[in-house]
Amino acid sequence: MTSNGTNGSAPAAHRFDPNFTQHVLDTMGPNVTPRHREVFGALIRHIHDFSREVELTIDEWMAGVQFVNAVGQIYSKTRNEAHRISDILGLESLVDEIAHTIVKDGQVDPTSSSILGPFWSPNAPFREPGSSIVQDGVPPNGRVAKMHGVIRNMMTGEPIPGAVFDFWQASSNGKYDFQDPDNQSPNNLRGKFRADENGVYTLYCLHPTAYSLPTDGPSFQLLTLLDRHPMRPAHIHIMVTHPDYMGCTTQLYPKDDPWLETDTVFAVKDDLIVDFQPLEGDDKATLELVYNVTLAPREYQGRK
Amino acid sequence: MTSNGTNGSAPAAHRFDPNFTQHVLDTMGPNVTPRHREVFGALIRHIHDFSREVELTIDEWMAGVQFVNAVGQIYSKTRNEAHRISDILGLESLVDEIAHTIVKDGQVDPTSSSILGPFWSPNAPFREPGSSIVQDGVPPNGRVAKMHGVIRNMMTGEPIPGAVFDFWQASSNGKYDFQDPDNQSPNNLRGKFRADENGVYTLYCLHPTAYSLPTDGPSFQLLTLLDRHPMRPAHIHIMVTHPDYMGCTTQLYPKDDPWLETDTVFAVKDDLIVDFQPLEGDDKATLELVYNVTLAPREYQGRK
Numbered sequence: 001m002t003s004n005g006t007n008g009s010a011p012a013a014h015r016f017d018p019n020f021t022q023h024v025l026d027t028m029g030p031n032v033t034p035r036h037r038e039v040f041g042a043l044i045r046h047i048h049d050f051s052r053e054v055e056l057t058i059d060e061w062m063a064g065v066q067f068v069n070a071v072g073q074i075y076s077k078t079r080n081e082a083h084r085i086s087d088i089l090g091l092e093s094l095v096d097e098i099a100h101t102i103v104k105d106g107q108v109d110p111t112s113s114s115i116l117g118p119f120w121s122p123n124a125p126f127r128e129p130g131s132s133i134v135q136d137g138v139p140p141n142g143r144v145a146k147m148h149g150v151i152r153n154m155m156t157g158e159p160i161p162g163a164v165f166d167f168w169q170a171s172s173n174g175k176y177d178f179q180d181p182d183n184q185s186p187n188n189l190r191g192k193f194r195a196d197e198n199g200v201y202t203l204y205c206l207h208p209t210a211y212s213l214p215t216d217g218p219s220f221q222l223l224t225l226l227d228r229h230p231m232r233p234a235h236i237h238i239m240v241t242h243p244d245y246m247g248c249t250t251q252l253y254p255k256d257d258p259w260l261e262t263d264t265v266f267a268v269k270d271d272l273i274v275d276f277q278p279l280e281g282d283d284k285a286t287l288e289l290v291y292n293v294t295l296a297p298r299e300y301q302g303r304k
Numbered sequence: 305m306t307s308n309g310t311n312g313s314a315p316a317a318h319r320f321d322p323n324f325t326q327h328v329l330d331t332m333g334p335n336v337t338p339r340h341r342e343v344f345g346a347l348i349r350h351i352h353d354f355s356r357e358v359e360l361t362i363d364e365w366m367a368g369v370q371f372v373n374a375v376g377q378i379y380s381k382t383r384n385e386a387h388r389i390s391d392i393l394g395l396e397s398l399v400d401e402i403a404h405t406i407v408k409d410g411q412v413d414p415t416s417s418s419i420l421g422p423f424w425s426p427n428a429p430f431r432e433p434g435s436s437i438v439q440d441g442v443p444p445n446g447r448v449a450k451m452h453g454v455i456r457n458m459m460t461g462e463p464i465p466g467a468v469f470d471f472w473q474a475s476s477n478g479k480y481d482f483q484d485p486d487n488q489s490p491n492n493l494r495g496k497f498r499a500d501e502n503g504v505y506t507l508y509c510l511h512p513t514a515y516s517l518p519t520d521g522p523s524f525q526l527l528t529l530l531d532r533h534p535m536r537p538a539h540i541h542i543m544v545t546h547p548d549y550m551g552c553t554t555q556l557y558p559k560d561d562p563w564l565e566t567d568t569v570f571a572v573k574d575d576l577i578v579d580f581q582p583l584e585g586d587d588k589a590t591l592e593l594v595y596n597v598t599l600a601p602r603e604y605q606g607r608k
Contacts, residue, residue: 016401016402017401020394020397020398020570021394024393024394027530027532027566028530028531028532031531032529032530032531036530038358039358039364040530042357043393044394046350046351046354047350047393047395048395048398050346050350051395051398051399051402052402053346054342054343055402056343056399056402057403058399058400058403060343061395061399065386065387068376068389069376069379069385071372072372072373072374072376072378072379075373075377080373081373082370082373082376083369086368089328089347089348089351090324090325090327090328090348090352092365093324094352094355095355095361095362095365096362097321098320098355098359098360099361099362101319101320225336225340226332226333226336226340227333227334228332228333262331266324
């Protein structure tokens with residue numbers, strides 16, 4: 001956080017009107033909140049600096065205008081294109097990092113956060129401990145895994161009974177329930193599980209499958225211009241919460257996925273890479289995943 | 305234009321992953337065009353620097369995502385909201401300046417350019433020299449002006465016969481023809497006029513009226529957050545072209561308009577402020593505006 005309007009760095013030298021940006025900023029009235037003044041001030045400065053730096057042409061600006069209009073036009077209840085564009089540009093991952101930066105103090109760290117993504121649902125039901133989120137039957141190529149672990153206090157190592165483990169994932173066709181109404185019923189591959197008195201959660205899920213972002217629309221146009229692939233590594237989403245702790249929203253990735261290094265939304269972190277193991281003696285699953293979660297107490301002050 | 309990826313300035317110090325932005329940039333593939341690499345590279349760096357600088361929160365990021373979706377959703381054939389947002393942020397005026405910067409050489413300068421805005425039409429008809437663009441009759445509070453002038457070569461001062469003078473303006477209710485189908489027929493208050501052998505154009509138009517940008521939708525929400533008014537000063541639009549000259553798209557503003565200093569799209573320049581005078585002895589008009597236009601020859605090399 002900076003304390004002055006220039007953010008500590010001199011504006012880049014350029015051959016354009018040196019007063020223009022300040023004039024735009026000065027039209028903000030006296031009733032702007034301090035935070036809005038800070039955020040919009042910085043936004044306007046960066047947009048102007050970007051444009052001068054690359055000497056943005058009128059055609060490029062107009063292409064950008066049309067792009068923004070197109071992003072909103074393709075919006076639907078099941079397609080949040082602006083969210084996806086911000087992911088492709090790394091913005092959601094960066095904002096997630098900013099929100100969750102905890103000053104390291106040499107002790108154990110909490111489980112890393114990662115992006116929420118556009119597919120979390122507030123409506124996922126609570127399910128019985130040890131039950132399966134695979135509600136619609138195992139899909140072709142699907143492999144069932146038993147997943148379990150302990151949710152612990154970062155400072156004391158004590159388990160956190162009653163913590164809520166909210167889990168969601170795409171099916172083996174790469175689609176989430178509400179993207180795939182022909183094949184999946186609502187809340188298929190979603191569910192909330194409450195940790196027991198030992199902080200343990202247990203559920204059955206699918207081994208996740210890598211998938212492509214949609215290959216139509218503005219986000220794919222952008223990826224094409226950037227000569228980038230549209231693939232997300234296989235992943236499962238979890239959101240772990242308890243009233244006394246800072247919640248953790250994150251994603252877990254099988255270690256052998258080929259897209260880990262180049263995840264198109266930049267959401268992979270080292271401690272989120274997991275190792276599914278063969279499982280024997282369980283007639284409901286052929287794989288096992290053990291994953292323990294560490295939460296920081298809400299009163300922890302290392303966080304900004 | 306800079307010649308390296310860092311644009312000559314060191315990244316701002318911050319407490320976040322120092323490698324993140326470079327990682328995002330490095331996912332661009334080998335087939336990106338040099339210009340796309342430059343523009344998107346700078347765009348991503350500025351978006352990231354902005355976010356770190358203000359420590360953008362998850363709620364603020366999500367508000368931005370929803371805002372971009374809303375901008376596109378309100379788009380229609382007669383409402384280009386992304387264009388308007390870019391105008392409010394000063395971006396179209398800045399891009400216009402970048403496109404038209406001509407290194408001063410101590411001689412006369414060409415007529416300043418200003419923004420095109422969202423209301424130019426490619427379909428405006430040619431009209432007879434000296435005719436009126438007020439096709440639907442003079443509206444209430446309307447005042448008719450006779451406008452004329454000479455279109456000249458910046459280097460020689462010679463007139464430019466055959467130059468095309470394309471003119472459009474809002475009616476006295478602040479609306480352009482295609483915003484106002486109940487009151488205006490297509491091409492009302494629009495027309496193209498060809499300069500005569502002396503480079504002279506003559507037409508009848510309305511004294512322009514200040515108007516407000518729409519007070520619904522995302523652009524007005526943004527203005528409200530910035531505690532800014534939505535007013536544009538009264539103006540007329542002109543686009544003057546000839547095959548041998550660099551065209552000039554600009555706007556002209558009556559000198560007594562109260563919004564000149566705080567035009568909400570930042571499109572006013574000193575040499576575009578004009579003085580309507582009383583006119584006697586013309587039964588078609590009560591005002592006169594003389595405005596001469598100066599164009600730079602296409603081969604002029606002072607321009608970048």
